[in-house]
Amino acid sequence: MNLHTALVHLRREEDSRVLWVDALCIDQTGSIEGEEEKAHQVQKMGDIFRQAKLTWIWLGEASSSDDTVMDYLCATEHQCDASALEFQPLHSFFSRSWFRRLWILQEALLSKQPIAKCGDRETEFIRVVKLRQDLVFGNLGNSRGDVFDLCYLKHCLREWDELKNYLSVRGGWPLVYAMLMMEQMECTLFADRVFALLGLATDSDRQCIKPDYKRTLPEVYTEVCAHIIKSPENCLAALHSMGVSDGSGLPSWARDWSEPKRVVWHFLQRPKNRDEIWSILPKIEPQPGYEWLNELARSLPWKIESPSNGHADLARFSQDFHTMALKGIVVGTISMSKAAIExxxxxxxxxxxxxxxxxxxxxxxxxxxxxxxxxxxxxxxxxxxxxxxxxxxxxxxxxxxxxxxxxxxxxxxxxxxxxxxxxxxxxxxxxLCPGRAFVILANGFLGLAPENVLPGDVVCFFMGCTAPFVLRPRQEKGIFAFVGETYVPGIMDGEWISGADEKGIMEFWIN
Structure with a gap:
């Protein structure tokens, strides 16, 4: 979006106006000195938006394609009827590039008074949020097409009140949830997929992860993945989003956040009475795992030599972060897999x-x-x-x-x-199915697994986690590659593990 155009619409004709503009105040030169300065500036952005009296959110120039949506947003609330809005203007409005950019989260979520401005017209940003929620609850997106297919902020808008409350009460949005929920948002520098969220993150996240543009991308991603896997907010929940393709330069248990996202929904267990409609969001209550497995696995001494880095001693990492150790048990071996035809x-x-x-x-x-x-x-x-x-x-x-x-x-x-x-x-x-394959286990169970799953891969439960995952045995005994999450009806609620043999509990080294 053109900064000059935005400034033209924001200027006053008769007096001056002082603005802080992130596009100007954040160093974009790419020089070594600029990278150091940018890292310093990025750490301050969250506080800048929190302290701002008013924040202008520039959605872009006015367009005849979505004028009726701006009419709706600028009207008084008692005049509004979201169901009267037509599909095409709604789709055009929520397809604006602003709704796909990762950096906009801080200005929208942290500001005391965010104002959405489109051309010469403006409205409180909360009206945009309410429109998104009204359309979902009114079932518009499902009956007339997907209004939000290019609006990557849709999950965040859907849960806006909860997120604002989370930031207010908890003091930050844990990276273990934010990284997964915002994985489709766009940014120019792949390192910013992490750094752009730090202004929203918890104090513990910010203490462990510092913006550093001099580090390589694999270094940044590996450290962040290890951090959110062992997150005290919900230890091991991040495993649902992990898994990399060969040649990524990352450990198999990590995640290349720069790759296109094939999987939109993750197999995260959620309360059955949750008032969710069309979306499954990665915000779940921490799962303690299965008591039987936890008790026996904890009595098994760790083989990895590094000190414990995991919450409640659930996960350990080698000093170079190349290997992750988890304790658990094998459910069975995959005997057949059928990926979806492209x-x-x-x-x-x-x-x-x-x-x-x-x-x-x-x-x-x-x-x-x-x-x-x-x-x-x-x-x-x-x-x-x-x-x-x-x-x-x-x-x-x-x-x-x-x-x-x-x-x-x-x-x-x-x-x-x-x-x-x-x-x-x-x-x-x-x-749910894109990016996944249908699988049959040798013991007769069926399920969905990552599309790169192969016969011979094993399905496992880990200590401290109620969900099963797929590992691929490497040539060396006890060493595995991480494939990803899986969903296997008949074992998801502890039915299988209650009759498992304790002799099968082991320590998995995953690299």
């Missing part, structure tokens, strides 16, 4: 997966149970109807989606023909 129709892909499940998923007994479990894997155990009621009959939800019975023909306000969703099973499936 560009394929999701209904066809899922039907092919279902046929494999009916043939090979013997752990669940009869065909009806297999179909229920298969549907469970696709939607992560639940979905909602058009009235936001929680539904758990996954076999029925799957079949209605396959048969096209999850939508009905409807008319829009302008009289055009459209569809209205009766439930979001298909929506969840199409959001």
């Amino acid at each position: 560009g394929g129709e999701w209904k066809d892909i899922c039907e092919a997966w279902r046929q494999s499940a009916c043939k090979h998923a013997k752990a669940y007994g009869n065909p009806a149970k297999i179909c229920e479990v298969f549907g469970n894997a696709l939607c992560q155990g639940s979905y909602r109807d058009g009235q936001k009621n929680l539904l758990t009959d996954c076999a029925e939800g799957y079949q209605r989606w396959i048969n096209g019975e999850d939508v009905v023909q409807d008319l829009t306000r302008d009289g055009e023909s459209g569809t209205r969703s009766l439930n979001d099973f298909g929506h969840r499936t199409k959001r």
Whole structure:
């Protein structure tokens, strides 16, 4: 966005106005001296926005494509009806580049009085937040198309009140949550994927992670990944977002935050009564793990020589951060994997997966149970109807989606023909499955795993964590590569581990 244009719209004709402009005040030269100065400046940005009396948020110049949205935002609240807004202007407004930039989080979340300005018109930013929330609760995005497909800030806007409260009460937004929730936001320098969040982070995060533009990207990412994996806020929760491709220069247990994001939703367990509708957000209650595994694993002496770096001694790292050690137990070996066909129709892909499940998923007994479990894997155990009621009959939800019975023909306000969703099973499936493969374990369980999973990989539980993960055995015994999170119905709630053999508990060295 053009700074000159913004200043033209912000200037006063008759008197002067003093502004602090981040685009001017943060050194962008790329020189060694500039990098040192920028690191110093970046550490101050959070305090600058917190102390500002008023913050102008420049959304860009006015456009006829979304004028009606600005009319709505500038009108008095009793005149507003979000359902009357048409799809195209809404899509155009929320597709503005401001809604995709990572650095804007501080100005929007930390400022006492943020004002959104579009051309010569302005409105309190909270009106933009409320519009996003009204559209979600009104089911607009699901019935007329995805208004927010290019709005990477959508999850943050959806949880705005909770995030503001978190910052106020807790004094910061832990990186273990922020890194995952904001992973699709854009920034020019990949190191800023970390540094741009420090102004929002907790004191403990800022004490451990300092902006340093002289360090290599692998060094920054490895240190940050280790830090959030052992986060006292929710130890091991960050494992859900970890895993790298070969040749990244990072340990397999880390994350290359500069890579395109193939996975949008993560298999994070959440309260069943949570009032979430179309999105699964990485904000969960800390999971203590399974008592049986925790007790026995803690009695097993660590083999790694470095002192404990993990919360409650759950994770350890070698001095060079190359190796991570976790204690746990193997559930089983993956015998078959089927990745989604690139560009394929999701209904066809899922039907092919279902046929494999009916043939090979013997752990669940009869065909009806297999179909229920298969549907469970696709939607992560639940979905909602058009009235936001929680539904758990996954076999029925799957079949209605396959048969096209999850939508009905409807008319829009302008009289055009459209569809209205009766439930979001298909929506969840199409959001959860990209970047993943359907797998069968040798012991007959089925599930979803990272798309790079291979036969011979093993599914494990770790001490202090209730979710299973996939590891790949390396040639040396006890050494593994980290593949990623997995979702396997029938073992997610402790059903399998209650009958596990304690002799199988071991220390995994992951590099």
